[in-house]
Structure formats: C-alpha cells, structure tokens
Amino acid sequence: MTDPTHPVLGLDDVVHQRVRLGILTIAHEARRVEFGYLRTHLDLTAGNLSKHLSVLETAGLIEVEKGYEGRRGRTWITLTAAGTAALAEEIARLKLLIARVETTTPEDR
C-alpha cells in the first residue's frame, strides 16, 4: 500500500520536470534571465522552450517581459514569488526523497 506521507506524492508536476526545474533554477539564481541564455544552457529549440515557459507562466510561476534593445527583440523571464516558493518546495521534497531512500532498508521495500 502507498504511504500517504511519502514525499513523492507532494511533488508538483509543473515544477518536477527537468527543463522547467532548470528554468526556475536559472531564473532564481540570476534574478532575471534572457530567453537566449535559457535556450543555450538548457540545450533546447526556441519552440520547445516557449512551450515550457508557457506552462510556467500559466501556473503563475514566472513573468515574461518582451522588449527591444536597439532593433533586437529580447525576452526576459523573472521568477514570481509563487515560483520562488515552488522551487524551494521542490528542492526540499527532493532532499527529503533522497533522505528517505537512503534510510530505507531492503526489508522495508
């Protein structure tokens, strides 16, 4: 039977996805990040990255700001307060999960 308190049950599908977790991590560390930086460092196509950003924006975890620098269009991504909280919660749950796995003996499984 599944343990109702197991940390894996608290994981948020929006955040618990490698690319989206990567976007949130970079945006948190950088305060604000440009679309091109994310695309390069997460090794994604522009279309793929846009889809993930759209999911995060719809969930209210990031804000997307479009503008121009000279003639060049620039898109900046900023983490919202909800995004910061969601990232912190995800990391805490991941750590809990690791601790849980490490303390679980073979007989418990």
Next chain:
Amino acid sequence: MTTESVPADDPRRLLADVRALAHRVRVDQRMTWAALLVLGAMTLLAIPFDWFGMQVDCNPDGSCTFARRGMLYFWPPAMVLAYATIAFCYLRAARTRGLGARVLPYAITGAVTTVVFPAAWLAVHLYFQSHPYPDGPLPYWFFVLDRLVMPWGMIGVALLVLAWLERNVGLLLFTAGYLALVLLVLPMNDGFGAPHFGIRAGMAVPQLIAGLVLLLGAFVFARRRRRSL
C-alpha cells in the same frame, strides 16, 4: 538536458542538475577581475592624495607628528565612486550575457564600509580630545583593528562579501591572503619607519604594495575567466 519527465526515484540527478545550473549562472555573473581592478586603481590613486595631503610637523629633537588629511578627503567619495562603478560593471556584463545580477548586498556593504572609515577617524579624534594619549606602547590588537577600519581593510571586507555573493572560493582565498597582508604584515597605519623611509614614503610603500596585489589579483582572475570561456 532532455525534455522527458524524470522518474521520481531519480532525485539525486535532478538535484545535481539544479546545483550545476546554479553554479553555471554564478560563474557567468562573475566580474571579479573588474572589482579588483577598480579597487586596485583607487588604492594607487590614493597615494598622491595621502602624500600631498599629509600634514607633518617635526620638532627640533627629530620627533615628528603627522595627520593624514588627504586620505580622509579622498577615500569616502572614492569608495562611493568605486562601488558604483563595480555595480555598474556587474549589471552591464550580466545583462550582456542575458542575466540579471545581485548587487544590492554588495552596494549595502560598499555604503557601510564607506562610512566606517570616517566614522572611526572621527570617533578616535573626539576621544583623544578629552583623553590623554597613552604613554606606553599600544596593544597589538589595537593596530589590527585600526588597520581593519582603514580603507584597505574595508576593501578586504567588501571582497569577502563579493566572494560570498559569487560563491567564489578563489576570491575567498585571495581575500584571506590580502587581509592577512594589510592587517598583519604591512604597516598600513603607521608606515615603514626610518632610516630607510621618510614619513611620506613610509606611508606610500604599503599602499603601493596593497594596490599592486589587487591589480595582480585582477590580472589573474581575468586570465582565469578568459580560459573558462
């Protein structure tokens, strides 16, 4: 990085990815060499202000008293200018790389360290107006504290904050060495003495060494950065 969901039983890899990305961002935000270059240049620029602004009164018995007025007028505005320049460099470089930058804690440290030196000078000045100067030699900790609140010590404190902000172990080690130099080795507050140096030269030489060490650090960090790109 791939786009598929990772199984929930692979949290170690996810956490490792998070840490690696955060580290990458911090490395891309660094402009350590620029901070050291600006602070080193300011340290060297301060030398003529200290030299010509120093008031030296010598008695017939050969003993002299001195007051470093030039430093007092140079450093507070110079520090404000230096930290504003460094913050601007960080913001501009980060923006060019497609990132934001965290400069507020550094700006606050800059503002505090700017105030500490004139405040400490004023406090000592006011204290000795109503108290006699001690006859015997001052304790060693007094000299270290005096050197800490001087601009070169405050530069070390600001660099410590920068090392923490950047999670930069290299800068932390450099700063530890720099602080040991300006607090424990170089006579930043009383200068090298006679017979090799006069009062002005004795004060200038430690500043010259501190400035050159900062510039050398800037050179080393700039080379390291170029190699990592």
